[in-house]
Structures are given as C-alpha cells and as structure tokens.
Amino acid sequence: MKRRLLLCLPAALAAGCAAWQRPAPADAPAQRDRALDAALRSQPLVLLGEVHDNAAQHALRAQALRRLLRTGRRPALLMEQFDREHQAALDRVLATPGATADALIAAGWPQGGAGWQWPLYRPFIELAFEFSLPLVAANVSRADTRRIIAGGLAAHGFDGAVPADIAAAQTQAIVDSHCGHVDTALAGRLMQAQVARDQFMARQLAAHAGRGAVLLAGNGHVRRDIGVPRWLPADLQARCVSIGLLEDAGPPAAYDVAFDMPAPSRPDPCTALQRRPA
Template sequence: MSQRFPNKTYVLLGEVHDNAAGQRQRLQALTQAVEAGWRPAIAMEQFDRERQGDIDRARRERPRDADYLIAQATGPKSGWDWALYQPVVSLALQYDLPLLAANLSRADAAKIVRGGLGQVFAPQQQAELKLDKPLPADLIALQTATLDAGHCGNFPKAMLPGMLDAQAARDAVMAQIMKAHGDRGVVLIAGNGHVRRDIGVPRWLDRADRDDARVLSVGYVESAANGKAFDALVRVPAVDRPDPCADAVMKK
C-alpha cells in the first residue's frame, strides 16, 4: 500500500476513530512511505483549523516535542484520544513535514447547523469552498443515509439541512487545505466518512484533481460495507464496543 502514496497528489487515509489496530496499520504504511523518501504535508482532522498558529508556534518553541505541540494546539475537551495520534505528529516533526490543522471546529459546525453557512463563511468564502450552490441531490441522499445510521435514526429531521451543510463545510474546508499543499503532495488523516470518494473530501477537490491518477482514498474499515466508496480497503479487526443504538428510541 505505502508504495502507492508517492505517486499521488492527494492521499486520504481513513480510520474508525477508536480502532487502535487500524490506526497502527495506517501509521505503519505512512511511516514506510516517509522513510522511503516521500515528504508530504500531513493534514489532520484532529486539529481545528484556527489552531494552525498554535501548531506553528509550538514547533518553533520545541521542534521535536509532539506532546507539547498537542497540548498547545488542543483543549481539554477536544474529544480525541491523543495517544492514537501522537505518533503521527511525531512523524511529522521527525521529518520536518508541514503539519496542517484541517478541521472545521465544533463551534463553527454548530453555528452552521443553527443558522446556515453565512454564520461562518462570507459569500466570497462560500464561493471559494464551492458551497455557494445547493448541494447535489445524490450527495444529500447519501449523507442523509449516513447521518441517519450514525444517529440510530434518532435525530430531529428539522435539523437535517443544517447538519448536511455542516458536514459539507467540514469536507470542503479539508479539501481547500489539502489543495493549498498539493504541489508537494499531501496526506489527510481523518475518519472514513471524510475520505470517501462519493461524499467526502475528494468530492470537494477541483474536478481535474479527482482523477484516479492524482487521488488515493484508503478506508481502514471493520466491514466491507460502502467499500466501493474507496480506492482501497484495509480490513481491521472490529473493536468490541456496546451497540450505540441499543437504547435509542427510533422515531418513525
């Protein structure tokens, strides 16, 4: 797998967020490619975009200290298990690779859900992100099904338009950040939903950039469901976790 990375402009490596085995396999592939000479920028969903300045400052202050960087560029309520992501940060520091804060913050996403894209992005910014036109019908259908499954069919349907806009904004922001570093090659570390070709970040790249020769989307998955949404699949053992929908009240 790692031998395919350097030939691409955009490499998107997914994850099941709490699956440590999958993250180890992804780290191994990324490390092999870097050790072989690949020098991409590393964009991470786990850092909110407004923390880029904190990342850059931490690197100047302690260039090799991944734990310090994480502490400076995140908060106590980040929600991420940083023990899983610290090795990726360490790899970026070891090889002096650009480390990019790629995510739309939860606060901004909440503003969009409540009040629309204009609460976060000016009209010009929406145009630059390709968010100035209605979402395509197929994207709405696929994302609606994904959101419905992710919330056990139990979320207020009145919130759906805002949730769709917020999800699109996340993916569009990640795509924009990746495009800014396409000249050297860039890898995205993000959840499997974000790296899917049909509904994720690749959907928001420029049309010329979506070509198979330029993009590689790899899902690190516990099942083969939605396998056609990725260029490649890496099956990983499923984590033994409680059924998140066991106590959900399904709304008809």
C-alpha cells in the same frame, strides 16, 4: 478474526474499486502492506481513512506513513483532529526546538483534548517532528459548525450549492449514525456541518498540492463518492487516492483502495441514544 483486503490494480486507482479479493491467510499481512504502500505512493494527495478508535488501523497507517517518508516524500500532514483556529499555535510549537508531540496536542487543544484518543494519534505527530512535515489543522470547529447549521454554508464562506446526491447521502448517514433518533429535517441541517468539514479539508489539500499531502480523517470524509474528493477541482481529483480502513465490510466502492479489519470490542453506540421512558 477475519481480515479482508479490498484493492484495485494501481492503474485503476483513480476510478474506484469494482471488487475485492480475499488473500491467502498466510500472506494477508504482507499483501496488505504492499497494497497500502502502493496506494500511498500512487498519487501526491492521499486521503487516508480511519475508524477513530481502532488502534490496529492507526498502527497500520503509522507504519505505512513511515515507510513512505523513508522514500524521501515530505507531504504536508493534514489532521482532522485539529481545528483550523489553532493553526498558528501548532506552527509555533512545530518551530520550537525540543518541542514534543504532547506540547503540540496541548497547543491544538488548549482546553483539553476530549473527544480524541490522543495515544492513537501521537505517532503521526511524532512523524511530523521527525521528518519536518507541515502539520495542518484540517477541521472546522464545533463552534463554527453550529453557526453554519444556524446560518447556512454560504453565509460562512462555504459553497452552499450542495449536489443532491451528496445532500441525500450525508443526511441519511446522519440519521443512521444517530440510530434513528434524529429526524430527516434535523439531519438535513446537520448535513451542512459535514459538508463544511469536507469543503475545508478539500481546500487544505489544494493549498498543499504542490508538495503533496496526506489527510488523516474518518472514513466518511475520504469517500470518493460523497466526501472530500467531490469538493476538489477536477485536476486534483485525478491526483488523489482515497483509502478506506473499514471494519467488518463496508462500502468498498466508495474508495479507490479499502482494507477491512476487525472491529475492537466497544459498547453499542445506540444504547446512549435510546429515549428515556416518559
């Protein structure tokens, strides 16, 4: 199974990677861990990407986050997996003596946690309990995004002035991810939901910049070129590091540091989107 490591020298983290290096197979895990640790410690704001169902990536991130916390850092933990309207419920569980990760998941998803594989995220929640980290709901709910798609970003408290390159790239990504079954016009409206999520994540990073923060989110959100970093103030853009955990290559230049890991076996996502015969 191929494992590739895409990295920059620490001094160049803020500028993005220009190339990737293939480590010797015997040293690949150790070199990968050292590079990930260096990236996590390089800036106070860490944007740590993922492919949502890749268990190996989650395990790698959880181990690296534990090593970071053992150095004494206590960043806020921002999670895409929780919607913003449940923040008060999360805070109550975190403040409850003897509360568990499962109790917090139930508070954040009172109607069930469909859509997320919670065993993969439980280790991060357990770290928040163990090290007394603030756990921040970093997502905009589906109900909110439906309103944004219908009424626009500005009407719902977001910045409607989306740069053309972000709008074009995000729209095309939506077309591609739907295997061509969403046309450009619809994708352009759906793009606003992705932008709203990125803007809200950026606001949460800014709100917790004083103590530092780690954002756990999909790779698309943490891209430096079109994702969350583009919505940070300039001074915070310089204080963040974008880390992509990719599968079988990807756009490494979109991240400051990127790690390429094998994809698990999964069904073809386009099969479910195939049009039924007339």
